[in-house]
Amino acid sequence: MNKLKTKLLSFSCLSILLLSTTLPAVAKPKPTTTTIYQRAKKELPTNLYGLYRIIDRVARANKMDNLPWRIVIVRKYNINAFATNVNLIAMYDGILDQLSGDSSALACVVAHEMGHHIKRHIAISQAKKKELVAKIREEAEREVLGEKRAANAEATATAVGSAVSRRVVKGPFGGLLSSVLGSQSRNRLSRGQKRINRIVKQKQQELEQRIAQESRNNELEADEVGYIASVKAGFEPEGCLRAMEVLARTPGAELDTTHPAVPKRIEALKKLIQKYPPQTLVKEGEALISKTKPLTYDISLDKTSLRINSVRGGSVADDIDKKFGL
Ligand SMILES: [Zn+2]
Incomplete structure (x- = not known):
């Protein structure tokens, strides 16, 4: 900054200071916070405005404001929300409708989804699934190889046996013996194949169970972030319990699925x-x-979501100008 500009700036700062001490309180310049929020309230649809305010507070109160967030409303009446892609939070119409008027409950749901991103649940679960599938394939292939070797050994023995039988037992009886030995080998192969199918099916079930268990653990971890982060942001701790109450009224809520049963989640929240x-x-x-x-x-540049910018703002151009000047 050149000297003149510095002088002008210090002069104007001084004059503002002087003015503000002499003018009545109403004439004081409004803080920027009001300006941004007021603009948001005017520009954004009501639900999106609410979500922006929630993310703004949760991110700033939890040092989660280092990267931008994206939020999208999915036009479907599901009592659900999810975290996907990178830092994208999706809220269904249903959950917004059911939590209408309750910013604390909604903040808990939003912070829960932010938790899935912070804890890298999405990135890890996709990579882990790939790894587990590869392992299953490898194990099944090993089994197949073992079975094939055994069947091949038997087929060789049968071929040798049938040649011997043709030599030793002449006439139609020799052929009969060889076909008996051949069918034994075929049976062995089909038994082997069935066993392999059983192994693959069993391993797939085990994989699904392991994924579901991991997903349940992730949910409890995200619940913890949801509670801590929303309360740090100034929302009511009971908000999480009210969000759970709504979930508890959805079918199957009492069962462990990819999510733990809701009563278990409520218990865990009370402990938190x-x-x-x-x-x-x-x-x-x-x-x-x-x-x-x-x-x-x-x-957002994806044209479908609202991007809540990081502490650095939303423009590289502005950031570079601020850093190095024009
Ligand atoms: Zn979740």
């Missing part, structure tokens, strides 16, 4: 509230929020 007292979390979050500025937002 004991383990991490809300007052402590709120204080930690407030300290971080007060040190940061509201995050800006833009339409």
Whole structure:
């Protein structure tokens, strides 16, 4: 910055300072926070505005504002939300509708999905699934190879046996003996194939069970992030319990599937509230929020989601100008 500009700036700062002390409180320049939020309220559809405000607070109160987030609303009445791609959070119409008016419950759901990204559940589960499938294939191939070797050995023995039998037992009886030996070999092969099919099926079931178990563990981990991060952002701790209450009313909620049964999740949440007292979390979050500025937002380049920018903002051009000047 040149000297003149510095002087002008310090002069204008001084004059603002002087003015602000002499003018009545109403004439004070409005803080930028109001401007960004007011603009958002005007520009964004109501639900998207709510989600932007939630992500802004959760990200800033939990040091999750280092990278941009994306949020999309899926026009389908499902009582669900999910995390996918990189840092994308998808909310179904159904969950937004069911949690209408309850920003704390919605913040818990949003923070849960952010947790899946932070903990790399999506990236890891895809890579792990690939790895497990490769392992199954390898094990099945080994079994197939073993069975093939055994069958081949038997087929060789049968061929030798039938040649011997033709020599020793002449006439139609020799042929009969050889066909008996041949069918034994075929039976052995078909038994082997059936056994291999059984092994593959069993291993696939084991894989699915392992994936489901891992997915249940991930859900509990994301629930923990959902509780801690939303409470740090200043939302009510009971918000998570209210979100669970809605889930508990969906069919099959009492069963362990890819998600743990909802009653188990509620129990785990109650333990978390004991383990991490809300007052402590709120204080930690407030300290971080007060040190940061509201995050800006833009339409993402995917054209379907809202991008909530990181602390660095949404424009490389602006960032470079700020750093090095024009
Ligand atoms: Zn989840």
